[in-house]
Amino acid sequence: MDNLPTQLSDRFSILFDAGDLVAAFSLIRDAVKVGSAEAIFLSSTFSRPRESIGEFEKRSLSEVELSAAMGYAPAQYRLGCYLQFGDFVDVDSVEAARYFELAAKAGFPPAMYEYGLALLHGVGLQRNHDEAISWIRSSAEGGDNTAAEFLENYRDV
Template sequence: MTGLPTDLTKEINRLLDLGRMDDVAVILRDALKSGSAEAMFLSSSYGSQEESIEEFEARSLSQVMLSADMGYAPAQFRLGTYFLFGDFVGVDVDRAEQCFKSAAGSGYPPAMYEYGLALLKGASAGDSRVEAMSWIARAAEAGDDHAAGFLAGIGD
């Protein structure tokens, strides 16, 4: 596993675009049986009619955390945003930065941008600032629109 989205995510998105939720449920159920971190992460976004909101949120957080622990970069990124903003967990900027760093190291562009921002916010000068800007530039080169916008704003 690379830690990045595969054809499974593409297929789930295709089926969602077609409104085929039953097919999504079958594919995710089968992929979850194989222990797929990607399937675990994707499943964390979908509730069932049998779940209360509280049950869904608890299961979703648990699945995101497990998927992140398994090295799936989008889950690490999402968990980082949870820690950054205090969604479902307490605010913990240091843990957010570590999540972003892990996902950035896997090559996940949104995490590269957020990790670069985290470094930039903590950088007084010198090498840290250079490293921060390098991560943001890499994110922009990889297609992250937020990073590209950030860099464009610097030139204004």
């Protein structure tokens, strides 16, 4: 099972960003039915016709949780963000750090950065400066611009 985005995510994003939600949903529909973690995660990003905001938020969270449980790194990262900031769920910095770690170890650069920050500041886990900087560097090397900017400005590297 792939735990990082594939061409499916790239094609979905092009359609979604162009506002063609019908084509975007059609692209992932069959993959959702067969249990693709990536497609389930993509499905969580937009509402359905006649779906209330509350219904959308409940379904979206459920799909993110399912995709994360299936090992899909972007879903693990998103769930970590939800837990860190209290979006759709109660704040839980320990669980947030755990999800960031899972996604970071799978090779997802945004999660590497967040996991590094959690280690650096001791949020949800024990501080570890050297390991933190290593994860943030890996994130920057993986193309995360926020991590690269952080390293440019951080004085204690």
